[in-house]
Amino acid sequence: MSENTTAKFAVHDLDLFYGSFQALKKINFEIMPNKITALIGPSGCGKSTFLKTLNRMNDFVEGCKITGDVQLDGQDIYKSAMSEIELRQRVGMVFQQPNPFPKTIYDNVAYGPRIRGIHKKSDLDEIVETSLREVGIWDEFKDRLHKSALGLSGGQQQRLCIARTVAVHPEVVLMDEPTSALDPISTMKIEDLAVEMKEKYTIVIVTHNMQQANRISDTTAFFLLGELLEAGPTQEIFLNPKNPKTEEYITGRFG
Amino acid sequence: MTELKNESKVRVEVDQGRIQRARAVDNVWTVIFYLVALFFLLLLFAFAGYVIIKGFTGAKPEMFKFDRNGVGNYFFNTVYLVFLSLLISVPIGVMGGIYMAEYARDNAFTKFLRIAIETLSSLPSIVVGLFGYLIFLVATNSQPNLLVGAICVAILSLPLMTTTTEDALRSLPPSYKLGSMGMGATLRQTIQSVLIPACVPRIITGVILAAGRGFGEAAALLYTTGSDTNIKWNPASWVNPSLNPFNPLRRGGTLSLKIWTSFTASVGAEDIANLSSAILMIMVLSFSILAHYLEGRVKKKMGETK
Numbered sequence: 001m002s003e004n005t006t007a008k009f010a011v012h013d014l015d016l017f018y019g020s021f022q023a024l025k026k027i028n029f030e031i032m033p034n035k036i037t038a039l040i041g042p043s044g045c046g047k048s049t050f051l052k053t054l055n056r057m058n059d060f061v062e063g064c065k066i067t068g069d070v071q072l073d074g075q076d077i078y079k080s081a082m083s084e085i086e087l088r089q090r091v092g093m094v095f096q097q098p099n100p101f102p103k104t105i106y107d108n109v110a111y112g113p114r115i116r117g118i119h120k121k122s123d124l125d126e127i128v129e130t131s132l133r134e135v136g137i138w139d140e141f142k143d144r145l146h147k148s149a150l151g152l153s154g155g156q157q158q159r160l161c162i163a164r165t166v167a168v169h170p171e172v173v174l175m176d177e178p179t180s181a182l183d184p185i186s187t188m189k190i191e192d193l194a195v196e197m198k199e200k201y202t203i204v205i206v207t208h209n210m211q212q213a214n215r216i217s218d219t220t221a222f223f224l225l226g227e228l229l230e231a232g233p234t235q236e237i238f239l240n241p242k243n244p245k246t247e248e249y250i251t252g253r254f255g
Numbered sequence: 256m257t258e259l260k261n262e263s264k265v266r267v268e269v270d271q272g273r274i275q276r277a278r279a280v281d282n283v284w285t286v287i288f289y290l291v292a293l294f295f296l297l298l299l300f301a302f303a304g305y306v307i308i309k310g311f312t313g314a315k316p317e318m319f320k321f322d323r324n325g326v327g328n329y330f331f332n333t334v335y336l337v338f339l340s341l342l343i344s345v346p347i348g349v350m351g352g353i354y355m356a357e358y359a360r361d362n363a364f365t366k367f368l369r370i371a372i373e374t375l376s377s378l379p380s381i382v383v384g385l386f387g388y389l390i391f392l393v394a395t396n397s398q399p400n401l402l403v404g405a406i407c408v409a410i411l412s413l414p415l416m417t418t419t420t421e422d423a424l425r426s427l428p429p430s431y432k433l434g435s436m437g438m439g440a441t442l443r444q445t446i447q448s449v450l451i452p453a454c455v456p457r458i459i460t461g462v463i464l465a466a467g468r469g470f471g472e473a474a475a476l477l478y479t480t481g482s483d484t485n486i487k488w489n490p491a492s493w494v495n496p497s498l499n500p501f502n503p504l505r506r507g508g509t510l511s512l513k514i515w516t517s518f519t520a521s522v523g524a525e526d527i528a529n530l531s532s533a534i535l536m537i538m539v540l541s542f543s544i545l546a547h548y549l550e551g552r553v554k555k556k557m558g559e560t561k
Contacts, residue, residue, distance in 0.1 A: 025316035055437065057433070057436075057437060060433070060436070077457075083433070084439075085439045087439070087441075088436070088437055088438060089438070089439035092437070092438065093437045095434065095498050097434065097439075099428070099431065099432075099433070099434040101431060101434065101449050101453075102431070102433070102452070102453045103449075103452070111435070111438070111448065111449075112439075114448070115438070115439070115440045115444050115448065150320065159434060161434070164438070165438070168438065168439070233282035244460060
């Protein structure tokens, strides 16, 4: 299998301000395709903010200003003609709190394809089934596709949200602390799922759980107070960190 | 260790007598508040009970008929007029609420808009009726009809629909909107496919409340709908459109107007007026209770899912 060495996301001199507060300072980073990149750091370090610049979800925060470049496959996502609609179709997101729509399981997964203009029942049936199979919940859900998604447990809801995200065949899946609200078994299932998913998608995951980053990610980036202090292959970051602050965080001296 | 007791020179004592008096006053006021609550209940029961009982005890069977002498046609007009007014006020009101919740920015224009909506909701209904009379009847040289009355009632229920929709949208978890827009949906798609469907129970409650208020509307209809009604239920008579019950451009007195005319016009029409009052009271009460019941069910359903 040949390694693709062109970056999926290329971030150059990114500064982000919430009003007068600078949340991200001169971030330079590359995210490689078909890998899991973990963003770690203590609360308030900017890792979630950075994640949200990748699919322009920061646009919804009033007073948010960005300077610098963020490129997806070489195209600037803020300055070029690419609409944020197209961007979010190509870059999906799974949130910290599972957020299924108040609809049936079927309608949740079919939501994305429907807004893309797919309305034929047989097409939607096929997409719903493959998406649920991909996430490993088809057998669990196949007999209750037309029941409300709100009746599911937290772990099931989160996996449904992942199925909903992949139903539109994105290129990148962003995950913002996807397991922090879940029990250990659901966490394990989703971690295994992420590892399987990197074959088809590029995964960027924010996590405050260092063991999780160590378990599943290929690359790890350490954020502190809005700066990207250190990034590299996960094994190196955890076994041989170069920045003393990275080592302090990893060994639990703060966090 | 330093002494932790308060060092002030003024002693704050525990005075048993003062405590007893405070508790006695507290008890007295508790009773007073309960009495006030009881007063409200008694007022409603006495009022509603009197009207309903008086209305039905004086009623003769032929009053219930759908003809010239009965209240049936007025009952139909009341329901039909409110239905027409909802056809106007619900779409416009809901869209207004969507604008206020999802599109309006935090600026002077929005503040002014909010004041305008609030003012609309406190317009005197007789003024709205006069407005309708002047603009729709005098200017177009028309006869009083149901449609103009419906428009006036719609104007009066617009603010309620707008506020209901706006509040319903604002009370939704922000995760719905973020989840939908995060998938590349536009705001319009998000509103149409996720947000409004999630608000439907609350909006329906608002519609029922607006309907209940519309039933009792009188002042706005005084000059606009015409207080008598002559409709025939035999389709053969509908050659003359003013006899067709479903023609909105015909005169259509409602129950509230029947009460008005029965008291001011002929003597001995009191029984009809009382019956009309009783029926109107029942309609308003039942819709109010229905709206509250639905509201409770919505709250329960939302609570279960949190």
